[in-house]
Amino acid sequence: xxxxxxxxxxxxxxxxxxxxxxxxxxxxxxxxxxxxxxxxxxxxxxxxxxxxxxxxxxxxxxxxxxxxxxxxxxxxxxxxxxxxxxxxxxxxxxxxxxxxxxxxxxxxxxxxxxxxxxxxxxxxxxxxxxxxxxxxxxxxxxxxxxxxxxxxxxxxxxxxxxxxxxxxxxxxxxxxxxxxxxxxxxxxxxxxxxxxxxxxxxxxxxxxxxxxxxxxxxxxxxxxxxxxxxxxxxxxxxxxxxxxxxxxxxxxxxxxxxxxxxxxxxxxxxxxxxxxxxxxxxxxxxxxxxxxxx
Amino acid sequence: xxxxxxxxxxxxxxxxxxxxxxxxxxxxxxxxxxxxxxxxxxxxxxxxxxxxxxxxxxxxxxxxxxxxxxxxxxxxxxxxxxxxxxxxxxxxxxxxxxxxxxxxxxxxxxxxxxxxxxxxxxxxxxxxxxxxxxxxxxxxxxxxxxxxxxxxxxxxxxxxxxxxxxxxxxxx
Numbered sequence: 001x002x003x004x005x006x007x008x009x010x011x012x013x014x015x016x017x018x019x020x021x022x023x024x025x026x027x028x029x030x031x032x033x034x035x036x037x038x039x040x041x042x043x044x045x046x047x048x049x050x051x052x053x054x055x056x057x058x059x060x061x062x063x064x065x066x067x068x069x070x071x072x073x074x075x076x077x078x079x080x081x082x083x084x085x086x087x088x089x090x091x092x093x094x095x096x097x098x099x100x101x102x103x104x105x106x107x108x109x110x111x112x113x114x115x116x117x118x119x120x121x122x123x124x125x126x127x128x129x130x131x132x133x134x135x136x137x138x139x140x141x142x143x144x145x146x147x148x149x150x151x152x153x154x155x156x157x158x159x160x161x162x163x164x165x166x167x168x169x170x171x172x173x174x175x176x177x178x179x180x181x182x183x184x185x186x187x188x189x190x191x192x193x194x195x196x197x198x199x200x201x202x203x204x205x206x207x208x209x210x211x212x213x214x215x216x217x218x219x220x221x222x223x224x225x226x227x228x229x230x231x232x233x234x235x236x237x238x239x240x241x242x243x244x245x246x247x248x249x250x251x252x253x254x255x256x257x258x259x260x261x262x263x264x265x266x267x268x269x270x271x272x273x274x275x276x277x278x279x280x281x282x283x284x285x286x287x288x289x290x291x292x293x294x
Numbered sequence: 295x296x297x298x299x300x301x302x303x304x305x306x307x308x309x310x311x312x313x314x315x316x317x318x319x320x321x322x323x324x325x326x327x328x329x330x331x332x333x334x335x336x337x338x339x340x341x342x343x344x345x346x347x348x349x350x351x352x353x354x355x356x357x358x359x360x361x362x363x364x365x366x367x368x369x370x371x372x373x374x375x376x377x378x379x380x381x382x383x384x385x386x387x388x389x390x391x392x393x394x395x396x397x398x399x400x401x402x403x404x405x406x407x408x409x410x411x412x413x414x415x416x417x418x419x420x421x422x423x424x425x426x427x428x429x430x431x432x433x434x435x436x437x438x439x440x441x442x443x444x445x446x447x448x449x450x451x452x453x454x455x456x457x458x459x460x461x462x463x464x465x466x
Contacts, residue, residue, distance in 0.1 A: 004454060005453075005454070006452070008450075010426075010448065011447065014382070014411055014430065017341055018410040023412065027419075027424065085423045086425045089422060090421075139421045140419065140421075143418070
């Protein structure tokens, strides 16, 4: 493991134009720079320890989807074969921040279920963004460049797509809930939110920068980028959804977050319908799927 | 009905008017040229082969092998291109900042451009990678490139006194 003060000396024969040896530059390479995602994993470990309901061995199951998507990501990076290792590290930063963000959301889920749904949404968005910032700082340091801001914006779009995707899918399943139905709605909403966010981002950039490119081209690029981003996000999120919907420990969290707990207590009303039949509006004997706020 | 004589007079009158316009235009241009007052610009830097300055009116002024000072009409200019010996070039938008110099009558303006050049390195961390940005900087802060790609700059990395790696930079 390399660490210590590195000294860089550049040289080139530039004739009479100046000295052939450049200025020496020093960089302090610390031991933790060899594990740039360490801060993210430490945050996840802290969430596992600090939140009381996470203090069980069962919580370690959340590391399974994390491991699966990490292996898939590693294989994808090997397949693409980037020319520059710095580019690989930028993508690694975005990927690790994103998966740490998704894992973090499932770890804090028991706390979120206690709040008003919209407050829970903004709180989880703020916490996820804070985690993304931790990822960015651990990978790039504190010098925020234009590239860093673009990466942060892309991560913000993905966080928004995940959270709004969950809320809107839950809203679409408010009458007939079913795991497959929910995951299908989630796919649709994640792609739509990504598409709309990227479209808005490109249009704002187009107006601010006044790029001499036709609006139709911008719309086409934004549509392509948004769709790809949405699909990638869904694929990354899918192993987590499989765990959450198949394991009772995480399923409880999922139902609590989306206010589905009360409806699960309702006995099966229709044998042919695999989904849970939701109560009609105005039926005060049972709580609505998302409470009155949604 | 117009007679032949009247037609001839009308043609002659038009011809005179056109001549008069041309004469007035030429006089005005000459007066304008006489009005353009010159100022002096001192070049602080060496080895400059060619200098191109862009005026605020959009016209460029070329100076091949400029001396210590150059004369040019008063106004505002910015460095558009600087070409040094051995093929080192910097152009506006790629190495030159958008900075205006005011040339005034009886006042010596100064432009810092050219050698001696400094070889600089900028180090940025990207995860486990370090991105090294090499630049050749002139005395005015302008950044030079060379089209001859056969001799990329060399780099040696030391950890303490021990050399741990070396290589050459890639262009781009």
